[in-house]
Amino acid sequence: MRSIPSALQTKLDSGATTLARCWIVTRRDGVVLGFTDHDCDLVVGGVNCRAGTGFTASEATSRFDLSVDGSEISGAFSDDALSEADLAAGRYDAAEVATWLVDWNDVALKVLIARGSLGEVRREGMAFTAELRGLADALAQDSGRLFTARCGVDLGDGKCRVNLASSTFRRNGAVTSIEGTSLVTVSGLGGLADGWFTAGRVLWMTGANAGVAVEVKQHHVVAGEVRLSLWQAMAEPIAVGDSFAITAGCDKSFATCRDRFANASNFRGFPQIPGNDFIVSYPLPGSPDNGSGTKAGYGGGS
Template sequence: MRAIPAGLAGHLSEGVTTLCRCWTLTRRDGVVLGFTDHDRDLVVSGVTHSAGTGLEAAEATSELGFAVGTGDVSGALDSAAIEEGDILRGLYDDASVEIRLVNWADPAQHLLLERASIGEIRWQDDSFVAELRGPLHRFDEEHGLIYRATCSAELGDARCRVDLASPAYRGEGTVVETDGALRLSADGLAAHPEGLFTAGRLLWTGGANAGDAIEVESHRVTEAAVSLDLWQRAARPIVAGDAFVVTAGCDKRLATCRDTFANVPNHRGFPHLPGNDFIVKLPVQGEAGLDGGSLFR
């Protein structure tokens, strides 16, 4: 049962209340921001919660058991603290949010209603809508060893051990042509085979996006140019001359681990584990592979 502070409980028992909601948001980089749906700024728990941000709460749900409660918070980009570029960079992904009920006439009287995390952020009519996920969504995250055909390690991490600093898996390039957001052709990558940087990571080292990183969707090589497509729009326009460093990607298959990285001893998948197709497959007379012997001879 939730304990309501005595001062706020007394206020709630009165015939007229002066209540509002405050959101305290802590980004992954440690920046703390405060917002309120009241018409003036409020200081709650040492954090200034700004009014006039266009922020408002939508419907929220709570679930019994281990089901994940969800809700939405939406608003226009009216606050100087919220920049579209920061949202595109992912600084608000999985940010923590504390939602409080506050007596705006006496901000010392407040009650923590919920803790949540920012989930999907989508654009709608020149404003953003951020999904709020309850704490139980952490139980949906993968932890420990996962039995699956593809590798569970991330390319270059301590389990994979591929050295992404090696020139074989790393390239430095400069933008030659671009659509300004998702597609570019570049100099400096001609020595690398097509597809090496697909699913890799591109880090901008020059230009307006310097310091930002984006995943590569595809890497193509033609006689005319080396082209990269990005999974997400750059936070700021890409222009010719922007410099970047791009590292290899991996589709996590055993064949790629063997042929591209010569790293089979560190492959963290189970490629010989029978899948659903094997379970439902019926034996056919004369067909090899369903005689009780090894599937990999």
């Protein structure tokens, strides 16, 4: 149940029109920004909520079951408030959003009416519309351990325990030429096998994309040249000379965990689990019915 200040409740009961909505956005990197649909800036909880950004919100939906509550906010990009580059770079992905109803005559009279996170964002010109997902959205996400042949944890996390700071798995490099929007030739990665950084992670250290990370789609060594293909185009153009740090990739298979990272003891998958081909297989004369998947008539499970 919401706790509404008695003075604010009195104004609500009287149909007072001195109310405004404020949104306080907390990004995952700790940056906090405030916005309001009022025509003047308002300070709420020590956060300056900026006016003049075009922020508006749709009608919110709320349900009694575990369905995801939701609404939308829309606004305009502004260099000193919310930039298109930050949004495109993913700095607002899953950012926490608190929505307040505030009496702009006395900002101490306020009530928290919703809390959630940013979901899908649509952009058009200098405007954007962002989906606000309620707290129930967490219940719609997959959680817990899954029984799959491939590993279910992230490379380098507390369960994997691979030390990605090691020079074996982390290198520094620089862009030497641009071959496409998300395809570059780089230096500093010599001596490593083709595919070593496939599914790895690039963190830009300098240039227009400094501080932004992106996953590597493919790492190829062609005639002594190292090429990196990224999964998505960067928010800002990549330039020759841009430096980066890159970490090795993992395809989540047991063989890669064992051979590349010597980490078989921490593998979090089930490589012997039967696959679909085993389920639909049938016994053949001379084949042992032991489920090993090594004889004709039985599919492999790994």
